[in-house]
Amino acid sequence: MANLETTYLGIKLKNPLVAASSGLTGTEGKIMELAEAGIGAIVLKSIFEEQINGEIGEMLDQSGRGNDYPEAEYYIQNYIRSNSLGKHTALLSKVKQATGLPVIASVNCVSVSEWFSFARDLESAGADAIELNVFYLPVRRNQEPAEVERIYTDVVRAVKAEVKIPVSVKIGSHFTHIVGMAEKLKANGASGVVMFNRFYEPDIDLDALEIRASEVFSSPAELRHTLRWIGLVSSQVSSLDIAATTGIHDSQAVIKLLLAGATVTQLCSALYLHGTAVIPSILEGLTAFMKKWNFRSIADFRGRLSYAKIGDPMVYERSQFMKYYSSRK
Ligand SMILES: Cc1cc2nc3c(=O)[nH]c(=O)nc-3n(C[C@H](O)[C@H](O)[C@H](O)COP(=O)(O)O)c2cc1C
Incomplete structure (x- = not known):
């Protein structure tokens, strides 16, 4: 019998499926549906300092x-x-x-003092861990990359100084040196990294000649970028848990990410698009895979195809299509 239990950020989970932070984890009713469908853990919808400030501004205008x-x-x-x-x-x-x-409580703030103040209140309310949803968009021409990285590590250090529960950091994929960034987050107190957040992105509507929001939900093809970096980070940064997010729509995606070295996998778009029925379906697929290969626990195969474990690590490093182009007529 396959045992799906795993440990993430020092917390025991009955399986490696986690509901990612979103509107689906923002109400009791929706969270109960996720729990009934068999999810292993919940990341609450982020509490956004900016949203609170917006409400304050509106109220002040009215009064x-x-x-x-x-x-x-x-x-x-x-x-x-x-x-x-x-x-x-x-x-x-x-x-x-x-x-x-x-x-797991998720926090997104703009001022340093609020990061740790929110985290402290959430810890007191019983959060098992804090996920820091940090996103800083560098738009100033003269800003140094190191200065941008320091914003992330300063937040982790400030929060870690105030809370005892584990802290993970949800990052975007646009760092110059993702493996080095993961190492720095760990060195500053993070127990885990969530790779990668998917953000609002603009698109252009050619009929209206206007900027519009692009597709909100991910597609399964977006998994590959996550897969490469999880294979690399899990091999090179020890004692750092990795939650995979972006592009996970079925059991195959979950299995691939665990093989690459992910500790857990977070679901968001798949839940919006297919409902909570996707949870038992993924768990069945995962169990069938483990049975087929005679893996009794997740630990039996986690990281088996990571950068460090495979015979030819170049497959993770390869980025040009040289052979593909030269073999095409
Ligand atoms: C409608 C929607 C709301 C989201 N809200 C949050 C949020 O509050 N906090 C957060 O950290 N991520 C948020 N995300 C990002 C998701 O947690 C997830 O990381 C991202 O969508 C990539 O995973 P996916 O490919 O499974 O959708 C949201 C995503 C969507 C689509």
């Missing part, structure tokens, strides 16, 4: 900014902040108790 009562402005700011944070921590405690599953 008349700069009115005769400056303390009213202070009251509104504090009220909205603690109300939003309170709702989030209440959801966390409730779903943790109702599902009995590990619940």
Whole structure:
């Protein structure tokens, strides 16, 4: 009988399927559906400092900014902040108790003090770990890459100084040196890295000559980029858990990522597109694969095809299509 149990960020999971942070992990009802379908853990929808600031701005506009009562402005700011944070921590405690599953809280802030302040409140509410959803878009011409990397490591250090629970960092794929970045995150206190976040991207509507949002959901083909970097990072950065995200739509994708060295796999687009039925379907596929190869536990095959383990590591490094082009007529 295949044993699907695994450990992620020091937390025991019944299987390596994690619901990625999204609108599907933002309400009790939806989280209960994920739990009933057999998910191994939940990453709550991120709490966004920017969104809270937006609500504060709206409320201040409605109540008349700069009115005769400056303390009213202070009251509104504090009220909205603690109300939003309170709702989030209440959801966390409730779903943790109702599902009995590990619940990871996700944080996205703009000011350093809020990163650790939010993380501290979420830890008190019972979060098993904190996932830092850090994204900084460098648009200034003169900014040095090292300066950008430091923003990420400073956030990890600041949060780690305040909380005892494990911290993982969800990163985008556009770093010059992804393996080195993963090593730096670990050195600054991260227990795990989530590779890779998928962001809002602009597209151009040629009929309307306007900028529009591009496709929100991933396609299975997007898996390959994640696969390469997980194979490389898992081989070179020891004692750092890796959660794979982007392009995971079926059991084959999950198996490939585990073979490349992922600790767990996070699902988002597949849940939006196919509903929670995709969870038992992936678990069945994973169990059938393990049975076929006589693997009794995930540890029996995790990382078996990573960069460090395969006979020809060049397949992970190859980036040009030289042979392909030269063999084509
Ligand atoms: C509608 C939607 C909402 C999302 N919200 C969040 C969020 O609040 N926090 C976060 O870290 N990632 C968020 N993500 C990113 C997902 O967690 C996931 O990393 C990404 O979609 C790639 O995985 P996928 O290919 O399975 O969709 C969101 C994605 C989608 C499509």
